[in-house]
Amino acid sequence: MNYPERRRAGSITRSILSKQPRVLLxxxxxxxxxxxxxxxxxxxxxxxxxWPPLQEVPNEVDLIFLALQPDEEETDYDWLHRNPxxxxxxxxxxxxxxxDEALRIGVxxxxxxxIRAAGLLSALIMALSHRWQHEKNTTRITRLESxxxxxxxxxxxxxxxMRMQKIDENEAYELLRLQAMTQRLQVEDIARDLxxxxxxxxxxxSGKTIKTKKxxxxxxx
Amino acid sequence: xKNTDPIRVGLLxxxxxxxxxxxxxxxxxxxFAIDEINGLGGVQGRELVPVYYDPQSDTARYKLALERLIxxxxxxxxxxxxxxxxxxxxxxxxxxxxxxxxxxxxxEGFEFSENIIYTGxxxxxxxxxxxxxxxxxxxxxxxxxxxxxxxxxxxxRTMQSxxxxxxxxxxxxERYVSMHASEEAVDEVFADIKKKNPDFIFCTLIGNTVPxxxxxxxxxxxxxxxxxxxxxxxxxxxxxxxGADVACGHYTSSPYxxxxxxxxxRSTLDRFFNSRHGERAIPNMNWEASYFGMHLLAxxxxxxxxxxxxDIRQCxxxxxxxxxxxxxxxxxxxxxxxxxxxxxxxxxxxQFTIIEDLGKRIDPDxxxxxxxxxxDDELALIETAE
Numbered sequence: 001m002n003y004p005e006r007r008r009a010g011s012i013t014r015s016i017l018s019k020q021p022r023v024l025l026x027x028x029x030x031x032x033x034x035x036x037x038x039x040x041x042x043x044x045x046x047x048x049x050x051w052p053p054l055q056e057v058p059n060e061v062d063l064i065f066l067a068l069q070p071d072e073e074e075t076d077y078d079w080l081h082r083n084p085x086x087x088x089x090x091x092x093x094x095x096x097x098x099x100d101e102a103l104r105i106g107v108x109x110x111x112x113x114x115i116r117a118a119g120l121l122s123a124l125i126m127a128l129s130h131r132w133q134h135e136k137n138t139t140r141i142t143r144l145e146s147x148x149x150x151x152x153x154x155x156x157x158x159x160x161x162m163r164m165q166k167i168d169e170n171e172a173y174e175l176l177r178l179q180a181m182t183q184r185l186q187v188e189d190i191a192r193d194l195x196x197x198x199x200x201x202x203x204x205x206s207g208k209t210i211k212t213k214k215x216x217x218x219x220x221x
Numbered sequence: 222x223k224n225t226d227p228i229r230v231g232l233l234x235x236x237x238x239x240x241x242x243x244x245x246x247x248x249x250x251x252x253f254a255i256d257e258i259n260g261l262g263g264v265q266g267r268e269l270v271p272v273y274y275d276p277q278s279d280t281a282r283y284k285l286a287l288e289r290l291i292x293x294x295x296x297x298x299x300x301x302x303x304x305x306x307x308x309x310x311x312x313x314x315x316x317x318x319x320x321x322x323x324x325x326x327x328x329e330g331f332e333f334s335e336n337i338i339y340t341g342x343x344x345x346x347x348x349x350x351x352x353x354x355x356x357x358x359x360x361x362x363x364x365x366x367x368x369x370x371x372x373x374x375x376x377x378r379t380m381q382s383x384x385x386x387x388x389x390x391x392x393x394x395e396r397y398v399s400m401h402a403s404e405e406a407v408d409e410v411f412a413d414i415k416k417k418n419p420d421f422i423f424c425t426l427i428g429n430t431v432p433x434x435x436x437x438x439x440x441x442x443x444x445x446x447x448x449x450x451x452x453x454x455x456x457x458x459x460x461x462x463x464g465a466d467v468a469c470g471h472y473t474s475s476p477y478x479x480x481x482x483x484x485x486x487r488s489t490l491d492r493f494f495n496s497r498h499g500e501r502a503i504p505n506m507n508w509e510a511s512y513f514g515m516h517l518l519a520x521x522x523x524x525x526x527x528x529x530x531x532d533i534r535q536c537x538x539x540x541x542x543x544x545x546x547x548x549x550x551x552x553x554x555x556x557x558x559x560x561x562x563x564x565x566x567x568x569x570x571x572q573f574t575i576i577e578d579l580g581k582r583i584d585p586d587x588x589x590x591x592x593x594x595x596x597d598d599e600l601a602l603i604e605t606a607e
Contacts (some may be wrong), residue, residue, distance in 0.1 A: 011378045011382070013331075014378065014382060014589075014594075015377075017588060017589075017590065017595045018592075020590070035335075038554070039333065039555075042554065042555055042587075042588060043335055043588045043590065044588055044589075044590025044592075116316060116334075116335070117333045117334060117335065118241065118313070118316070118334065121331070
């Protein structure tokens with residue numbers, strides 16, 4: 001079997017490497033930390049090493065390697081709460097506690113000592129490309145949510161128009177569209193205004209009823 | 222350690238199987254160097270003794286034989302491997318026992334191990350030069366044909382990225398065949414190549430299948446001046462099998478060719494051909510990578526004052542030596558060698574006429590991090606790869 005098509009799509013790994021990722025290495029300068037530093041430089045990353053971690057993470061950083069210390073109570077840094085770049089944890093052992101801790105702070109990959117050069121490139125590419133995929137999905141979800149909300153608004157506005165003007169659905173939409181064009185606004189904006197106006201109107205018209213209704217319970221007391 | 226103890230070196234090169242011709246070049250390059258070292262009194266009076274197993278061109282046997290060398294024979298330093306698959310299976314073993322492996326063969330790059338010394342070319346020392354040469358002379362419509370394993374896959378991706386700098390570049394075909402493929406299977410691929418009529422053919426076939434492609438080209442009566450075959454591994458050893466007429470006119474990029482016109486290369490070849498190994502292998506890029514690697518090792522033993530593989534490694538890193546291709550050096554940050562890129566065209570006497578020679582040593586860049594991929598649209602690449 002041949003796999004030319006799949007392979008010919010281009011190499012994501014080469015593409016990521018050619019961008020020379022900027023990496024912060026928040027690890028002590030022990031043998032494992034130095035192995036990490038050397039291999040990251042070998043594969044073309046621009047690396048800065050700090051221990052303890054910096055207080056602030058600069059915007060241009062693409063990836064963080066973060067040592068998870070076994071005896072620390074809870075890993076907490078301010079930058080963890082400010083949408084940090086993807087994180088790969090580095091720890092000297094694995095057990096459920098440290099895995100849960102890594103999940104809690106949202107790491108994209110875990111390295112366990114002893115650190116060797118092999119395996120680092122795959123961890124880095126996975127973290128960066130999964131983060132990239134994740135961001136793309138988040139953008140898509142936000143877009144879909146707002147699209148769906150707008151859709152509901154237009155539907156509601158159409159129903160109001162159909163009821164008030166005794167017209168069908170297509171005519172109602174056409175009316176909204178024309179308004180939007182004349183006022184140079186989005187259909188959703190016109191729909192939102194209309195719903196707002198309709199609510200005001202019904203409040204005003206039913207004002208007395210509401211007041212009388214409110215009196216009922218007081219009289220009951 | 223007694224000062225007179227022999228130094229035992231493991232050798233894992235196939236004498237049988239589909240890549241035995243190429244691996245024989247490596248084996249006899251190493252054995253020839255060992256004879257030379259011992260002939261001059263060994264390493265400070267200590268004899269170098271080879272311990273050899275035949276992995277039979279079988280990836281699984283490399284691992285088994287390496288474990289045997291380390292665990293049963295207590296060997297610290299091993300020379301071995303031709304295919305990248307063989308190196309990939311040996312890497313975790315050599316790291317696990319913290320020994321030292323010399324890998325004397327050009328390969329696709331994108332690798333580093335603390336425990337490996339790579340004496341063949343990295344991609345920035347052969348394919349970069351080849352892509353530039355072929356596209357500027359013949360065009361960038363390339364047909365890629367290779368053996369079905371990791372080296373051709375990765376190398377073709379690098380070639381694809383490199384030709385994307387050229388106008389009108391395209392991959393008009395890409396086919397892989399087994400290293401055990403028959404002549405008919407390669408003929409069938411060649412029929413497709415002929416139909417697609419590329420500007421040049423990029424051949425990453427390995428071992429016994431290499432001659433089949435050149436023979437198919439020759440039988441078809443095509444002209445290497447209009448549609449040449451370009452390779453990183455077709456060497457004097459392969460030409461020895463297919464014959465000078467068949468290879469004539471095609472191109473290979475390599476730091477070493479027998480035809481390098483230097484006093485040291487000529488005298489080394491003379492000594493080899495007159496040695497007890499002279500009839501057993503054809504000197505080529507692998508022979509030389511193995512040969513100078515062994516001399517580097519002897520030099521390291523002289524300086525280390527210990528048999529500990531970590532001490533030996535420290536002495537090899539950053540060290541240099543006069544090799545047949547020129548003065549080579551092992552890069553201490555990535556363990557690959559600084560070498561001299563050259564492009565040769567096979568001639569009618571079965572040798573290569575060197576038609577491009579920078580005359581300059583290039584430092585190894587196995588991950589191609591210093592390469593300027595200026596023409597690549599990286600984001601577009603990610604988008605299309607979804």
